[in-house]
Amino acid sequence: MAFTPKDAVLFDLYTSLAERLASAARSAVELVAAPVETRRELAKRIGNIESEADELLGKIVRRIDDMFVTPYDRGDLQDLANSLDDAMDAIEEATDVAVLHRVVDFPPLASDLVETVRRCAELTASSMPRLKNLKDLEHFYIEVDRLEDEGDRIHRRITAQLYDGSVDAMTILRVIGTIDQFEESLDHMAKVARVIRTIALKEN
């Protein structure tokens, strides 16, 4: 029962941005599973999605800046958009680096890690329409938190396997950039959930 007007266009922009994130994550899953020669094409696709996301971010920032009456705290809205964009950038960097560094074989657990990223991104995209009413988001907070923890554990196991002495240093260096960025994208999605939670705490 709030009396502050809610701008529909702004909420649609957030949902679109989160959907781009999910779509980039799905392509990242494909890329990790794909043979080396098709990876360049997939990385290019993710690069395009990232450019679209940048445009959306620009629209969101301008719209928040233009609005005199914002639905929620101006700073929180800004943080939310930035965190979504950070998550996107991390996925894009992970895949671009994989191609640039000419990674041949990903460690076996890399597919688990990128799968976690995809689940988290899809959950974020499907929850974003609820930013408008801030209802039924409990599951989203808990699940993102859980996925981030899971991603951390997988990341640690991957590095442990890489450092166990059987992999040569050059291979480790090639692959670690990608692995780290996937893990990073989960951290940014956790930040997204935290910001939404902060907004929900202040409102309603």
Add this chain to the structure above:
Amino acid sequence: MGDAYLLVSIIIVVALIFDYTNGFHDAANAIATSVEAKALRPKQALALAAIGNLVGAFISEGVAKTVGSGIIDVSASVSGLYVVLAGVFGAIAWNMITWWFGIPSSSSHALIGGLVGAALASSEVVHWDGVIQKVLIPMIISPVLGFSLAFGLTALLQYIFRNAKRAVVGRYFRGAQICSATAMSVGHGLQDAQKTMGVMTLALVTGGFHSGDSIPTWVKISAALAIAAGTYAGGWRIMKTLGKRMVHIDQLRGVASETVASSILFVLAINFKAPISTTHTITSAIIGSGATRGRKAVSWTVVSKILMAWVITVPMAATSAALMVGFIKFLGLN
């Protein structure tokens, strides 16, 4: 006569100090939001607040007359002066206690409570009609009005400006903020300087230095200067801590809450001659304005603190003043 002269001087000095500290404490109420929104620089805001206090102090005499002659009637004598002294010191003592223990209070309510308590303890006349109509009822009504009017005005402004561009409207709202902050400062002077004038006049009449319920010009000038000086001196210190403690309030809400609060201060002072708490009025308006966001946006702790302050301040300040009367009797002074 010598005794009376000394006692009147003490009361006047103490009342002016009370006034100064009031400005010192409350300076931030009026100007914080406009400084935060960068409508004014801190120095400009403080100067504006001090001038607003000064102007407000000269607008009307209603509140001063209520405090000076509408609450209690004491015999014009040295013992009468001890009653006034006990009332003022009782209020100050209660203010110190609440300040020390961090209990929210209102100096205005404490002052009235102190005067009533001292009068009761020394069997002087208390104008219960005046206390109920001009103090107790407005004390309850003003925060309720502050909350609901600020809620309504905020919802209305948000609706009107729902599609407005910040680059266009923001400029006008900065102007509006300067106006509403000035109105708040004038309202603050109007309400709080007059309370001091009332006490000073009460002391002068009781001591036989003045008669009738008019307020001497020098009393007005000194009370106005004391609160303005307090505002100017205290604003700096308060503005530093304010950024951390108060909730962030946007331009629209700043304008809405200050417009409502200053209107209430004006109407109650000028039309109803009622001394009300400036802090409670602006606080309740800010809460009402924030409540348009929803139930969780309201700080219920602050609400309960205000409610508690309503209930306990007057009786506790009265008790404290009654103890002062007992202490003066014990010393054999009256």
